[in-house]
Amino acid sequence: MTKRAPIFLTKLRLVAPNLLFISWLLNCGAVVADTVGLEIQYPTAWQGRWIQGGLLVGVAPEGHKVLYRGTALPLTSGGQFIVGLSRNATQTAEIVYVKPDNTRYPQSFHVDNRNYETQIINGVPQDKVMPPQSALERIASDSNAVKEARKKITEHEWFVDGFIRPLNGPITGVYGSQRIYNGIPKQPHYGVDYAAPKGTRVRAPAGGIVTLAHQDMYFSGGTIIVDHGHGLSSTFLHLSEILVKPGIYVYRGMEIAEVGATGRATGPHLDWRMNWRDVRIDPLLVLEALPFTKE
Ligand SMILES: [Zn+2]
Known part of the structure; x- marks a missing residue:
């Protein structure tokens, strides 16, 4: 059993919505109109943190596909998908939800930076x-x-x-630390x-x-x-x-x-x-x- 994270509401701003899209929004009952355009409340539950080295577990809205960097992610029987962030992941990550009619809903997330320590390790056999x-x-x-x-x-x-x-x-x-073996900087740990x-x-x-x-x-x-x-x-x-x-x-x-x-x-x-x-x-x-x- 997994614990569900609280539901966060992320906002997607629309500049030029089409009519089909508006009717879909009305069916969802989740439209907030303002003077500039429309804002959808797009619910997404996440486990994990948007931080360098992090793992995110999300749930796809019913019937949607999920794209990350152009690749469709597999979904579990419960609709869950995962995304991993690298040690030096850039500040913004994007998930695109795709409805069966191929309408795309991109969602942007801020990725937190981490500071990695330097670890000095001596006494390693020199041939290693x-x-x-x-x-x-x-x-x-x-x-x-x-x-x-x-x-x-x-x-x-x-x-x-x-x-x-x-x-x-x-x-x-720990993850990400800069390693110096016998005085020689090597790949991060x-x-x-x-x-x-x-x-x-x-x-x-x-x-x-x-x-x-x-x-x-x-x-x-x-x-x-x-x-x-x-x-x-x-x-x-x-x-x-x-x-x-x-x-x-x-x-x-x-x-x-x-x-x-x-x-x-x-x-x-x-x-x-x-x-x-x-x-x-x-x-x-x-x-x-x-x-x-x-x-
Ligand atoms: Zn190690």
Whole structure:
């Protein structure tokens, strides 16, 4: 079960409404006229926040399609759709609702900026910071396997039932931080790091299908990817043991792996990442948007 967010009313200003449109509005009983034009009260329920790295869960009005950046989003049986915002998402996002007669209703949203911290990490094996020529082929093949595992956008809707954290442990790394390894600035960190002893069991945060289970990738070591549906996926890094195989269904809370320090890591911890399609989003904001609440 999911908690419904309060209903917010967003306004769409019309400059040149046509007659069909006006009659539709009158049927909805939601017209507010002023001297300049018409204003529709367009109700939309959102879970999650419009903030960089955030995940939004919306509900499409009955019979409408939903477009984001020109792509039609899949809808759950309850009419829900999801949108993820990148680390550096621009200040304005737009959702377009499309009626069966193809009338389009664009809605704009302000996206809040975040400040990301810089994290200095020393003592990483130097070949994991500046990989030797001989490792480049392996790194490219790892990266292709990961891309492939996240490519398919499935109609599964396990994400709707909510997320739990994959283990209990102090958070030692956050989404978006600029990372400096052995003095060399690298890609931002996109996961949430939980410190935990080697061998601590990692649980699936929500239901899904395992799309990748790799014993030893160059940077991420033991790695699992789970598809929660609609392009929303979890990735688990630096694992010492992998308890699942690609293609199997995992339920929320199921033990899928053990914490390790494989790949580019200085000590045992779990790095949990989340993607919406190829957009990296903040797992903590997913927990906030879609918390699992016991019935
Ligand atoms: Zn990490």
